[in-house]
Every structure is written in structure tokens, then in C-alpha cells.
Amino acid sequence: MHYRAERKHRLDLLNALLAEQGVHCEDWDGEAIAVFDAVGRFKIAATLxxxxxxxxxxxxMTVDPLAPDFLKGSIPSDQMVA
Structure with missing residues (x-):
């Protein structure tokens, strides 16, 4: 998979995971991820x-990706990585 397609796929997964928290992610010039809230405020994240x-x-809100119920319903089963 081309790196741009892989990066878009990662953003799609992150957005599915973070939708419940009311934030979404966008690519920031291929170097970082911009995390936005519902009113447009954003922060730049250099790493996952x-x-x-x-x-x-x-x-x-607390965001704990290791919590047992964090993934519940967030990602369709066909997008899960085994």
C-alpha cells in the first residue's frame, strides 16, 4: 500500500475511534496529525x-485506548487488524 493510502487509512481508523469524544484528526502536511474539536480548535500531535x-x-474526556470497552462499536469488523 502506498504511504499516502496507508496514512489515510490510519486517519480513518483514528477518526472512528475518536468520534465518540467529539474530536477528529486530519493530516498535517504529511508530518504530523492535527486533532480538532467540534468548534475548530486544534492541537498538533507529532506521534500516535x-x-x-x-x-x-x-x-x-478521558481517552484510554487500553480500556476494555474503548473499541466497542468504534471500528467495523472488516477494518480491524488481526
Missing amino acids: SDIWKMAEELSK
Whole structure:
């Protein structure tokens, strides 16, 4: 898979995961991820681990990707990676 297609796929998965928190992610010039809240405020995340922190700050909700119920219904089964 071409790196741009892979990056878009990762963004689609992140957006599915973070939809419940009311934030979404967009590519930031191929170098980082911009995390936006519902009113347009955003923070730049350089790494995957930064995304969770930025999502928490913008949504004012706890974002714990290791919580057992975090994935519940977020990602269609055909997009899950085994």
C-alpha cells in the first residue's frame, strides 16, 4: 500500500475511534496529525501517543485506548487488524 493510502487509512481508523469524544484528526502536511474539536480548535500531535493526550485536552474526556470497552462499536469488523 502506498504511504499516502496507508496514512489515510490510519486517519480513518483514528477518526472512528475518536468520534465518540467529539474530536477528529486530519493530516498535517504529511508530518504530523492535527486533532480538532467540534468548534475548530486544534492541537498538533507529532506521534500516535500524542494524539490521545491532545484528544483528552480538546474533548475534556478521558481517552484510554487500553480500556476494555474503548473499541466497542468504534471500528467495523472488516477494518480491524488481526
